[in-house]
Amino acid sequence: MNFDLTEDRQMLADTLRRYLAEQYDIETRNKLAYDAPFHSAEKWSEMAELGIAGALVTEENGGFGGQGFDISVVFEALGRTLCPEPFLGALMASRLLGAAGADQESLVDGSVRYAVGISEIDAPYDVAFTETTATATDGTYVLNGRKSAVYGGQVADVILVVAKLDGKLGVFSVKAADANVVGYAMIDGAGAAELVLDNTPAELVLTGADAAIQDALNAGRLALCAEAVGAMEATYEILLDYLKTRKQFGVAIGKFQVLQHRTVDLLTEIEQSRSMVVGAAAALGDDDAALKIAMAKNLIGRAARQVAEEAIQMHGGIAMTWEYAVSHLAKRLIMLDHQLGDTDHCLTEVMNSYAA
Amino acid sequence: MNFDLTEDRQMLADTLRRYLAEQYDIETRNKLAYDAPFHSAEKWSEMAELGIAGALVTEENGGFGGQGFDISVVFEALGRTLCPEPFLGALMASRLLGAAGADQESLVDGSVRYAVGISEIDAPYDVAFTETTATATDGTYVLNGRKSAVYGGQVADVILVVAKLDGKLGVFSVKAADANVVGYAMIDGAGAAELVLDNTPAELVLTGADAAIQDALNAGRLALCAEAVGAMEATYEILLDYLKTRKQFGVAIGKFQVLQHRTVDLLTEIEQSRSMVVGAAAALGDDDAALKIAMAKNLIGRAARQVAEEAIQMHGGIAMTWEYAVSHLAKRLIMLDHQLGDTDHCLTEVMNSYAA
């Protein structure tokens, strides 16, 4: 048993945190996160050069990481600064491409930006209800349907789309240039896209893709969990500082016992969240990965909401303002839960394990 | 709109509260509630003479009350002193007998003690899953099955039993002397019985009894809600007094802000509970009675648990002791939820109303 990071991962974490701290102060981050194209192509390339994309890819697929703890280290750092770069898409694409044995050089070096299209408006979290269809035509394929919430889709070169081929789940590769991609900023910053597929040409990546899609979802959920822990810790640090410095009725508000106890409860939930990320990272790739990671995402979804809402409440008005970093951290913490399966969806997956 | 009690009801409430305060100090109550037969035949008769049983019966059935607010006034007073007398059975029996047009003179004067048998171990709250059966034999009936949690059953003369006759719900009257009645004290005091029916002779009271059973359940649930409000208020008063007088680290513990805010939350939930009793009492007999009363029982089940657990916690060790009244109030508040449909069951009834 060992809860220390390996030296390599510790170095990766330090490098990334230093880079992000320098490059993504909250004003810069907000400008990038809310002004089209909702990220920085330049910083994306710099981070690829630092090896961040490569850290998300396994060695057999040409990267130098791709294990659970690589993912958690990277996304926790991204979460701390609310970095809007589209690494989630790269990570999930890498899992799908890996399952297909496809080359990932351009993903590792950052030259091609990938996104994945899984969600649909009436099947936001459960791929079994996918309605997008693929049709074979002369050795190639066309897709019809609509994908919502394609994270990073607004700047993706290639989008890997989940669609049903003859009733079975497959993964198809769509060139963004060939499709109707409607990009948008998310309310918590960074970009996503709605993907409208109308006889859109596509290449087959994988058929019978259920396991690969689940693995991509597992990896994506783990990433979001780690990102949440980073954002929760950043929020907690600002809150604690505020409690110590802000005075009301002549005393630091941190002297009010009610705020003390509520902050202790946040600390507790953050520790529990951190534990869940460790457990989820360790489980990635195992047989029980889906269950363990669903558990993590449920707990962290609850904790993130508590941290976000309590941080706003305890700050009072100031955290209601755009100018104050906590408002953006809180938005991210709340909206994270909407991505790739919310607390209820993940809880239901755990509940379903009882019936069997 | 008027939230004042009528003069008659106010008088009833005052009389009953005075009687209970005199007769049921906590030591006396505990002795009666935990020593067989888990109530006092003498006090039962005295209270019948005071008109308490009659207040639960409508005028058309020979009583002088039986409206929602009569029930709530009586049971709130009973709840304050944790009175163990078996009025719940009398109330529910009166509703069933009323539906059958049967005479209730002996119920009103207290000379015959009634209980009702609805719950079964595998169908604790939902009568549709009743497994007890009635069989007709020469103009009379025999019952087979088992009823659990027959409140007041340990001293009942007559038990009205819900059983299926030809697949339909009926109500049958069983003489306690004819049946195997296993009485017990409940963990929160007062008595109940397990009723083992093995070709037990019975008289038919009502067939096609679904609506009558629902009305009896509605009345019983309303009574439990009111009882809970009485017990919550008694608990709250003791807690508030304790917070003012008990010192720790040199100050009254009521000066600790954490306890203040948590007590305010209890006050809020008690007010909400009181409102729900008013709403439920007003709804009894209306078309939406079942839904409104299920709502009340859900909210009050949640509130009662919060009041009980918080009162114990804020008192510290003392409320963990048998000697201190709060332990008994807390037990009653918790165990009330197990009677006639718990918070989950009642919530499910509300949820089911959305699907339609």
Place this chain on the structure above:
Amino acid sequence: MDLTYSDAELAFQQEVRDFFEANLPMHISDAVRSGAEMTGELYQEYHRILSAKGWLATTWPKEYGGPGWTPVERHIFDVESSRYNAPRIVPFGLAMLGPVIQKFGNDRQKAEVLPRILSAEDWWCQGYSEPGAGSDLASLKTRADRDGDHYVVNGQKTWTTLGQYANKIFCLVRTKFDGKPQEGISFLLIDLDTPGIEMRPIRLIEGGHEVNEVFFTDVRVPVENLVGEENLGWTIAKFLLTHERTGIAGVGISMQALEELKALGRSVKRNGKPLIEDPLFAARVARVEIDLEAMKITNLRMLFQAQKQGHPGPETSILKIKGTQINQEIRDLARRALGPVAAPFPGHVTDGNLVLSPPDSQNNAARYFNNRKTSIFGGSNEIQRNILTKTMLEL
């Protein structure tokens, strides 16, 4: 006990319904339903419609030109206006300054100020909070120094809601600098045209412009703009804090929001079925519906009590706490119901014509974030609990 409306109250309810049916423009109710940020024009249009009917000053007695409604009538108006998706009435002139002038103002002030509120000519905003003061009004620093027959005001106010549309502001200012801090505060009416006033927007968490900072630099205010006596401001502030606000529980708004939530739950799908049939979602909806059901009655009970006593009790803090919890929970569920399509930031979609989410839901996330304010502004729920500790618990 009787929970039903009297015949007169039922007739009034019908009158209110008829009025909204006939007079509330669709473009206003559409804006409210969608949760989009309201413009000053829409507010003013609505105010004028009410003013024409004599229903703008819902809490004012007849002698001052109000409708003279009972608390129950005000409650009925509240619920119906939410049901029809009417905007809220901007409260600063009508629910706050009006009663202050009626109680503390002199005859000249009554004659000048009240009619222009009634007619919706003046839009008042509030200068209470200051940076660093928050709920702690006694520590305010904005000063008014007497100079002949003027006060000279210097300082900064913040959280001035909808101040960008206002032409007047009422302020708490410090007029005495020694003694107890509460004793040196005065209540001043200021024309926003006066030189030396600058209003700057504060952008809120969800991106909207709803509150402002107001800076005062040597702003000269005639002495006759003082309400009540000098240094009486604390009394007025306390009066306002405990002044009856029928709508404080937000029952009408929450009822309407719950109906819309249920409709959304029926239109959105999860696992091939309507979301409302998902037990975890339905359980949350049911729980908050039950809490709201209780709150409706709690609200009526306290209105009834206030009507009997002639003034509201400290229990109104209960309405504030529980009311905001219920409303925030409903807004939370409306956000969650959308799943991933709650994400798009309104106004930041490259193709504005593409519909990304169900009707009237595109602002659900923004609305949820904006609504976090309700448990903070106007006396945070923590402050309300402190008040109840003193008044109801006597701890």
Place this chain on the structure above:
Amino acid sequence: MDLTYSDAELAFQQEVRDFFEANLPMHISDAVRSGAEMTGELYQEYHRILSAKGWLATTWPKEYGGPGWTPVERHIFDVESSRYNAPRIVPFGLAMLGPVIQKFGNDRQKAEVLPRILSAEDWWCQGYSEPGAGSDLASLKTRADRDGDHYVVNGQKTWTTLGQYANKIFCLVRTKFDGKPQEGISFLLIDLDTPGIEMRPIRLIEGGHEVNEVFFTDVRVPVENLVGEENLGWTIAKFLLTHERTGIAGVGISMQALEELKALGRSVKRNGKPLIEDPLFAARVARVEIDLEAMKITNLRMLFQAQKQGHPGPETSILKIKGTQINQEIRDLARRALGPVAAPFPGHVTDGNLVLSPPDSQNNAARYFNNRKTSIFGGSNEIQRNILTKTMLEL
């Protein structure tokens, strides 16, 4: 990062399992599983079984006759003993007095006290709390006045757990009556046979006899029974408060209780289906299972940290708070799962042979009520939050 046990730890785990398989009597595990009140005989029988194996003093180093386990090994023992429904080890001699004597006792005390704990000959109980003192130890009033080579002890202790089975008690007593209240406290060992001691039962909420009051009237205690120096009691008390308690999170107990809860949920029916398929029940079970899953790792992380630092940090308060919340929630669910048949008061059924509830569930309600103590005794969760405020938040 590596969450798996080492080969040595796995071998140890197997050894523990083999031990329980072979040596834990069924009548003991049945009693634990049923949640019935444990008798002193059963505890002692179990203690002697462990003692014979050398496993009774799980936290003691080898030099004092303990097994010298690492924190992880202690954790493994903890989880396995719960899994096999072994009783808890009564902690007062083993987990509390033992470490105190090892750190503060003199050689004679080490030689006399420790072996008799190890062999389960002595049963120690604790005399800390007093009526009116609760968590506020500094205010204790039981006094020990020096008289020659004895102390004369007068006063009252309370909440003395399982004192009815003990033959010895360790007490905090006041030996100095001026100065700071913390500075006048001493730590004294007292034989319960000494004249002037009376032990009275306190009946708990669920009806059980688990704690006692102890009255001291002119009890003469030899001066050599003082541990450490006179007036050093506060230091010892603080040492004990922060002393590592591997099992403080109750992970093993909660894991076992959760398994039993799930089994109960499969055996009980609601609406014609197993209760575990009721979504509201299943959701609660799943939520607490998830919380427990996190707690397992949090517990291991903190063990790992303690192992690295050589001592536990203040984070153990987190384990206490969250651990009791989880355990209480599981007990709550086990009570709720029974519906109306949770009601019978064990021992108060007129026909004791009639089975009223599913196997091993007849004490579920009693157990729930009894378990409310866990968030109160041993430093209430409020006190734990105060500790964390000081140590981790530094507020």
